[in-house]
Amino acid sequence: MRKHYLATPGPSPVPEQVRLALAEEMIHHRTADFRSYTASATANLKKVFKTENDVLIMAASGTGAMEAAVSNVISRGDRAITVEGGKFGERWTELVMAFGGEPLVMEVEWGRGPDPAEIGAILKANPDVKAVYATLCETSTATVQDIEAIGKIVAHTEAILVVDGISGAGAVDIRTDEWGVDILCVGSQKALMMPPGLAFVTVSDKAWGRIDKADRAAYYFDLKKARKNAAKNDTPYTPAVSMIRALARATDMIVKEGVEEVLSRHSKLARATRAAVEAIGLEIFSKAPADAVTAVLMPEGLDAEKLRKLMDERFGVSVAGGQAHLKGRVIRIAHMGYMGALDIVAVVAALEMALALMGFDFKAGSGLAACQKVLVDE
C-alpha cells in the first residue's frame, strides 16, 4: 500500500463528492438540468472572483483562458505590456506575439512582484498600449503581484487590465470589480478543487469595448459568442458536461465554507508552511510569497530534484520542482484547494524526513512544531 499526497500547484486534490459528481450518468447539455448546473457554477464563481462581470466557462485548460484574453483583445500590431518575472508571465508575452501583437515586456526579477509605478510610467510613455497583462500568483516563483495597485494605475488609462488568476483565484484574494480587473483568467485545477479541463474568463464592460474594436482571430475562444450563449446558461460548443456538473458541486462547497473563510484557510496553511520551512533553516524563495504555493530555496549542496524524488518515493508526497533556471534550486509546496491543516503537517513531516535522509543539518521536529504553532494559535 502506498498512500499518495498531492501537494503540487495544479492538479490539486479533488474532494470525493466532486469526484463522484464526475461519475454521474451522462445527460444532454441542452436540458433544464444541465443549465441549472451551469447557472449555479457561474453564480458561485462570481462570488469567488468578487465580480458582477460576465463569467464565461470554456472546455480548455487555463492557457485556453489566457489565449481568449489575447486573441479577442489584440489586433495585429497592437501593443501590450506583459509583466514577466516567471514562466507564466512569459506566457503572456508569447501569446501576444502569437496573435500578432507587440509586447512591451516588463522584466521583473524572479521572486519579486512588479513595481506598479513602473507600469504607470510605461503606460504614460506609450499611450497606445491596449492592455496590461499581469499575474495574480506567479506559480513558477510562488510570488503574488499587487493587482490592487496595478488596477488603480491602469484604470485611468485606455488600456485594460488582464490578470492570469489561474493558480491564484480562490486561494489568494482577487477583488475583480473593486480592483478594476477587466479580464480575469482562471483554471479549474488549482484552488477550485476540480480536475484540470475547464477554464474561466471574466469580462468587464471596458474589456467588451476593447473586444468590439479588435480584429479578432478567435473562433473556439470567441468571447462574444460565448457571452451570447452564456445568457441562456449555454455554450457555443458542446460543454464538458461532467466537469461542469462537478464544478457546481465544488463551488457549492466553497460558497458554503464562505469565500473569506476559504481565503483565511489558505493564508493559515501558507503561514504554517513558511514557518516550518524557516524553522528547519531553509529559505523562502519569494520576496512576496503567495498563499497558494510556497517555493523553498535549497542551500548550496542540496539538490531540489533529489529531495523531491525522495519525498515522493519514500513518503508518497508530490511537490513540484523549479522551472527554467530554478530547476534543481527550489521545491514548490502547494497548499491550494482541498487542503486542511493535517495535509500541511503531512507534507512538512515528509520534508523533514527526506532532509534528514539527505544528511541536512537541522533539528528534527522543528518544522512540525513551528507549523503546529501557526495552525493552533491563529
Add this chain to the structure above:
Amino acid sequence: MRKHYLATPGPSPVPEQVRLALAEEMIHHRTADFRSYTASATANLKKVFKTENDVLIMAASGTGAMEAAVSNVISRGDRAITVEGGKFGERWTELVMAFGGEPLVMEVEWGRGPDPAEIGAILKANPDVKAVYATLCETSTATVQDIEAIGKIVAHTEAILVVDGISGAGAVDIRTDEWGVDILCVGSQKALMMPPGLAFVTVSDKAWGRIDKADRAAYYFDLKKARKNAAKNDTPYTPAVSMIRALARATDMIVKEGVEEVLSRHSKLARATRAAVEAIGLEIFSKAPADAVTAVLMPEGLDAEKLRKLMDERFGVSVAGGQAHLKGRVIRIAHMGYMGALDIVAVVAALEMALALMGFDFKAGSGLAACQKVLVDE
C-alpha cells in the same frame, strides 16, 4: 422514478467503468502513471482511426480540434475548399474565414453527400487551394460523406484533406492512412463512450509539411508544440487528467471488443433503426444515411419538436431535433458509442408510443418487429 435514455448525437451514454475512472483520485500529470494512460489512450485511438500518423490529445470540445486543423494550416489569404451540406460543414467555412483564409464553398444539398468529381474539378481550376475540408458524418443531416473517394482525388494534388470525424469516427469506418486523410478531427463524446471535453487530431507527414509553411495564429492549439510534447506522452499545457485516464479505459473497451466488431455493431443498430422507421411509415431524411445517427423526416402535420418532447417527458428518451431549416421537420436518433440492441428497442418503443399519442396512423408494434428482425437475423 424516471429512467433516462440518452439517444442524442453527443453527448452519448458513458459506461459505468469509464465514469468510475473519472471519479478516481487526482494524480499529477508529470508522472509515469499518467504518461501510461496517455500512451495507452493514444495507441488505442490509432487503432480506432486506423492510422500510424501522430495522434494529439487536447483539452477542448471537438470544435477545438477543427480550429487546430484550420489555424495551423491556413495563412491569411490562403484558399481552401469547404464542403457544406449541413451545420458542421458550415463550421469549416466559418473557421477558414475566422483565420483569414478564403473559403471556396462547395454547397451540397442537405441530406446528400458531395460528388467527389466536383471536388476534383474545383481543385483543378484552383491549383492554389491549400486544403479540402470535409465531414465524415454530417450530424445535422445524419449523412455520411464518401471520404475514400474524396481522398483519392485530393491525394494527387498539393492540397491536404482535412476531415471532421467528430461524430463519425468509431461508429462509421474511417481508414485515415489508407484513404489519405491528412488531418482527422475527433471529439470524445460521440462514438468513443466518453463525456465531452477532449478533442483529438491526427496529422500526416503531408499535413506537417503544410503546417511548416503556414503563418500560424495558434498557441493553445499549436500542433507542432503538441507533437513535441506527445513524443514524451505529455501535453504543452496541463492535460484534463481525469478525462484522459477515463479515455484510456473507454478505448480499452473498444479495442477489446474489436474495432471491426464495434463498427458492425453500429451498422446493425443503424439498420435496425432505419428498418423500424420505414416500417412505421416514416421516411429517412438522408440519401446517404450514416451509421452513427438517423434523421427521421416528419410527414406534413407532424411536429418533430412535439414528438421529441413527448418521447422525453413521457418515456425519458432523449433524441435530438433538427437544426437550422430542419428544425421541427426531423428528429435525430443517435445510435453511437455505448449502445446495444435493447437500447434501440427502447428508443423505437418510445417513438411508437409517442406517435400513437399524437394520433399518427400506423400499425403499433410494426417498428419494433422490423427492428427485431434486423437485430436477430443479421
